[in-house]
Amino acid sequence: MLKKAQKGNGAAFLQLVQDEKVKLYKMAYIYMKNENDALDVVQETVTKAYASINSVKEQQYFSTWLMKILINTALEHLRKNSKIVLMHEEQKEQGKTYNHDERIDLLHAIGQLDEKYKTVILLKYYQDLSTKEIAELLDYPEGTVKTNVHRGLQQLKKSLNKGGNLYGEQY
Structure with a gap:
């Protein structure tokens, strides 16, 4: 083709x-x-x-x-x-106005990430690409991809544990 x-x-x-x-x-x-x-x-x-x-x-x-x-x-x-x-x-x-019962959607939380973290998280978990494939796609060293995935996941975890945003404000 x-x-x-x-x-x-x-x-x-x-x-x-x-x-x-x-x-x-x-x-x-x-x-x-x-x-x-x-x-x-x-x-x-x-x-x-x-x-x-x-x-x-x-x-x-x-x-x-x-x-x-x-x-x-x-x-x-x-x-x-x-x-x-x-x-x-x-x-x-x-x-x-937010109330405490509102829950944040995972995609919204991902959308709040810095672009470098969002891109690698989406490619890894939504497109099922390997670290090597992501590195080739973005022209990054594999170590940078691994670091960005790790930091992105940390930010997501922190965001979701604090009520849904990356700045620590409670809903």
């Missing part, structure tokens, strides 16, 4: 992407936190992938290559929109 797609066969490329669409959408949604933005990121990812399909050497790496494009695209969107998101979050926090 990959060879056909690299020769310009649109149907072959579409089939390759079709096989990955659920994983792409789930990962984009975790980063973007809403359906429209997640779909925009997936669409942009597919466009970028189509434009650079010839850079994939073997079909076994297509999924990882595509996921790397998606992560970079999602992070790019988040950076572009960071001021808007922060302002929206501030307004939401000011207008919301």
Whole structure:
């Protein structure tokens, strides 16, 4: 399929992407936190992938290559929109009251992590990638990946034990 797609066969490329669409959408949604933005990121990812399909050497790496494009695209969107998101979050926090019975969702807690921790946690536990695969995907040393996974899990544990956020405020 990959060879056909690299020769310009649109149907072959579409089939390759079709096989990955659920994983792409789930990962984009975790980063973007809403359906429209997640779909925009997936669409942009597919466009970028189509434009650079010839850079994939073997079909076994297509999924990882595509996921790397998606992560970079999602992070790019988040950076572009960071001021808007922060302002929206501030307004939401000011207008919301919490009670002690509310429980934090794990995905929300993951969303509160620093990007370097969030990315490795998602790749390891949601995409089932090995430490070595994550290191290759992100161009990090394996030791850095292990450290980031460990620190991310520590922050998650701390967040979930303190009522659901990373700053120690109780709900």
